[in-house]
Amino acid sequence: MKTLSFVIAVALAGGVSTARADDAWQTRVSWQGREASMATRPDGGFVLHTPTGERVLAPQAMRVRTASVLFNGLFALAQDDLSKDSVEAIRDDAFDHGTQIPCHCFETGEKWHYVWTRDLSYAVDLGLAQLDPDRARASLRFKLSTVREPRATQGLFVAQDTGSGGSWPISTDRVVWFLAARHLLDDTSFADDVYRALRDTLTQDRAYVFDDAMGLYRGETSFLDWRQQTYSGWTADNVVFLGQSFALSTNVLHFQALALAASMAEKRDPHAAADYRAQADALKAAINRRFWRDDRGQYMSYIGGADHPVPYEAYDLLGTALAVTSGVADEARAKRALAQYPAWPAGSPVIWPERADVPIYHNRAIWPFVSAYALRAARAVNQPARIAHEVQSLMRGAALAGSNMENYELASQAIHVDEGALSGPVVDSPRQLWSVAGYLSMVTEGVFGLQADGRIEPKLPVSLVPMLFGKGERILLEMHGREVELIRPVDMKGDMLVADSTDTHGVRTIVTLKAVASGGAPLRSDALLYAPATPPAPALEDEGSSWRIERAAGTTLYVNGKRVDASSLPKSRTQTCISVTQLDAKGIESLHSPMVCKGDVAEVAGGWPRTWKAAAAGEYQLAARYANDHGPINTGITAGVQWINIACAGSPGQRVVLTLPHSVGVQESTRGRFRAKQGATCRFSLERGFNMSYLAHFGHYTGGQGGASGPLNPAPVDALLITPLGNDAP
Template sequence: MLSVLLAAAITASTGAPAWHDGLDWHGVHAGISRDAQDNYTLAWPYGQRVIAAQPLRTDTASVLFDGLFAMAQDDLRQDSVTAIRDGAFDQGQPIPCHCFETGLKWPYVWTRDLAYSIDLGLWRFDPARSRNGLMFKLSDVRVPAAPQGPYPMQDTGSGGSWPISTDRVVWFLGARHLLDDPTFAGDVYKALDATVAQDRQYAFDATFGLYRGETSFLDWREQTYPAWTADEVTFIAQSYALSTNVLHYQALQLAATMAAQRHDTRAAAGYRSQAAALKSAINAHFWRADRAMYMSYIGGDGTPYDTYDLLGIALAIDSGVADGQRAQQTLANYPTWPAGSPVIWPERSDQPIYHNRAIWPFVSAYALRAARKLEQPARIAHEITSVMRGAALYGSNMENYELLTQGQHVDEGPLSGPVVNSPRQLWSVAAYLAVVTEGVFGLGEDGRVEPKLPTSLVPMLFGQRTSITLKLADRSITLQLPKKYAGNLLVADRSTTHGTATTVLLKAVQVKDVPLRTDAPLYAPVAPPAPIARAEGDGWQVTVDGKVQLYVNGRRHGNVEGSDRLARQADLTCMSATRVDAYGIESLHSPTTCAGEVVKVAGHWPRNWTAPATGDYRVSLDYANNHGPINTGITAAVKMLHVRCDGSDEQQLPIVMPHSVRMQPSSWGRFSARAGAACRFDLGDGFNMSYLAHFAHYTGGSGGTDGPLNQADVRDLLIAPLAAGDAIP
């Protein structure tokens, strides 16, 4: 079935599209017409949409391109509301908010959706509504004893939200465009200062130099993380994600800039230093040399995962975290299909279509931004046409599409999908607006016009014309073709401005482009079961299911078939396994099996223990947290473990106890002790999202209208020795 679809897709995509009054895809024709009053009618076999003339417009050879720009504006108009609602807040009653709702099926404001949408250009189209939405997602603290904010909110999510998910810092990605308002800028800096400090305390791991937490936006665990995380998200809380770490880097960069503007040279230097160290750590830990790509995430012990996501890669390039040859390679090696670029790769054969095996236009817009920065014409054209095609085929800017057919729903039984889809999804609307303003006309954040237009798109956009124009509220931009040209990329030759009108004479250059990668296998293998370890003499007898790649304490041990023997040591030894297919693609990891002595310390707090040897130790808690379901809520229990050992300064370790369905170990921390030292452990209060005043309106679960809640049923304290010099197991 898949091979048939793929062959059809390749056939449908051969040749550059000459999309003037419509397009054809998989036997479906979408046509568009324009009347004398600049009203558009978009028609396809299953529907029709009439789009009224819009205040902003493009004037090109393609009625399709112009009409879809009008449609994006009309979608944005419908997303511009005076009240929002969600069933989990105020019992679903309307909440006044002069802001953007997220989409037809999502009439609320979510931190990441809004922030990415603003960053893709909505700040330009409605700055007041953009600021209002961001301020709605900024909250003070309702627990007097807790550190005060304001803080951007981590929305309800995996295991009870923050700090399992820590990408709330995306808020600053949107806010950075709107700092011309002094009051708003002051609020942003206060929030930056508080949030950076809090994330440093609870999410930062000094050993790896990275921030823990889930991948940004890819928050349906089974779609992108190992299947066993469906009911055990502590792994996610302990792991590190590329996209989220890049967002932390960008927040630190903004903090440094804003501190310098306020003449706080000490703070600015501190933020710059943290940002530089984080960039170095990202490049040290996420780069996978055998793929020449940045991995999507790694385990809490540094275990590499053979999985990649386009948003993380695009953000790394756009932010400057990925530079030079690595930036070129990581985008060039990320696979594409004729319909567009998948948000993750490789796909999961046992998961339905959503993040898995899907195109999301807002991610395509970030890939377009990265491709423009790197001057990769083939990728620029690919992302532009993908976003256009999806909007044209379904008469709205849908949230996502199936990868092989660009369908809004593909029936494959239990794997059907996209499972959830919505018209006029805000970040997809923003993606189309970005395709026009950035992708074609080259309008940058600072107002400069720097087109990087593939010559392959000239037949569509220019036809027999010599110029095309974008008319915005405060300016117009005209791109003029040179009389003669040869090359693969059109860039600015010279520009002239008269009043609010800018005209750019283009010139063609030949850049060293890289072909789109179209030879990648679609699926990864399914992960094997966990290894079984049994003590045998002075070693561990490890049994695995068939032939696997075995990892020990975060490092590749080698291929094992059936069984293997590991030396038995006093230190904790943790093992996982992957399968490798004929293409050399690894599965995600099995559950981890740990062998070695774990000391259990029970009783009332404080608890006491004596170190048997000098070295580093891993500590966690047996716990249960039944205050919400695994996939949502705001009541992850977050505590601070205070460790006082004779001869050492106090060590403070954040401990996270996500929502659980059974008794299980918490996240773990690392502490050191000398032989014979008496150690005392105290469990202090931490911070979670239920402490924010905004969540007093939360009616979808615990920690909302019934008051803050940061508790779990805590049992044994678990202590195990770590091998000196090893990655943390």
């Protein structure tokens, strides 16, 4: 694919091309044979000329005054996009049969007329809370729900939208809602609802998706919810791996929710505040212990496997940025992780390395809202090269497309690249809400330094000065009765401009800048694009007292989560699980093959309660064979969630939660662990858990089972599968 054979050196050192910065970025941008230009109109508006047409922009409430007509006009374009996303009714074909639902809300985009928890929350966190707080609160309230199933634990919960395998607890990033809500607590009634939802949602997640041994929350990566794009291809028809894996982004979001709970509980319940703070501290430590790869200088996007999690050579920009901005990463790791994350001339990919065998969407793509989070992270660690790069990428994408699009192809920054079966982005939409919010954040926070708490803290790359200031001394932001004016210094020795002095005169805050040497890292431009292909699963051949391992040449073997150089394994009654990866010439690993496990497995069937006798003392893994045909593999709200209550003679009672997501035929559930003494008889009983169909919010769901027809949490459990675990389980 010739579009991917490009020279990385262009524009990476300083963000904006120095050869034509004064010319190309004042009124127009040119890129790979395409050009967009901006002109002012007599009424104070703008007209944008793009490769596909013209867009006329009326004067907007917020304005920037810089030397770049292009920069000024694109700020107006983002506001115009936002006005179109600000609605009084929403709709989706899967809710109320597509009829309109009254809501003073933000809709998701031109193609998506509903409110989705994830998209909305990231957009509000990126600045919509400050720009339209009433609409932001109303939109967030729409995603809160009580429980309609009378037999279930009652409370106020954040809704996890339809998703992989029937939604929560396969996808568990609904706590992103609190990332947005934290900015809107000045409304007492809303704050009370936030705390109630925070308490109930965190309690539920602690019970259902927290793994005590790992110290982490299980579930799919936040936002990267099309599994074939970012996970191994074998997850296409089986999402159990997602439900028992651990994702960086989702765990950082839980850390932030716990930190917010600790803060809000200080005056409401000091004992609870201390408990939340302890949980947050422990989770932060576990994230750094489990996800950090010192050999790569990066946080892995996810790690996986039930009782022997393996590291995955997969990284994502949103998870990395959130680790930096949340404070999960200490200063040294924060700087290193962002510096080691690759950049391409058009922007920063949302995942790396890319997949050569799947279409463009999350794979091989730039997502503007993630670029905005990368910019925020770059400001946190003083990396002006990354700041400038993300500013340029956001401007270029919006200018050439004529709107703030959902995503772009990585090399061309086009909204569609024709490559046959790999063409994409597969799905795209103009005025995508979180992209709009990301662009507005780039201007107000990224360039002018306006923080959510009202502080002004500019960190402006010197490389952007020719575009923004030209030959002038000042640039100005006017928004909501407030003005921020930045004055450039005479001495430009350094690579970043920061505040030297700040004076406020009425509604105007004047910040005199000074140039400093940031010590920030350059952008990484030497990364290979693609990961090696995922190899087939290894085979184990019976050789009497051992298993001979048959695997493809050049693969790396993992045994129970650890790299091992072996051609055979001794047989054992305890579980042994193996997988392989493929290495490229530079030592980058593929994603893992399917896992192959051996060990003594007891099948316990029959009526409930069921009984089983432990042959030896120790820890055991419990799973279930089941089928769940209540929805397609990629969506719905009817993931089966069941508790198995375990009473073993001589031991306290134990409980294991099993998730039985939508399946393609019969398969095995997620796993849990319990302990038994030698010779003890254990009694197993089944208890219904909780899924999203229990929420009143989904009484409006008409796109599948478990919605308007009533709650549905299936329990078609066939045999229980019990396997002894060794001492190396986490």
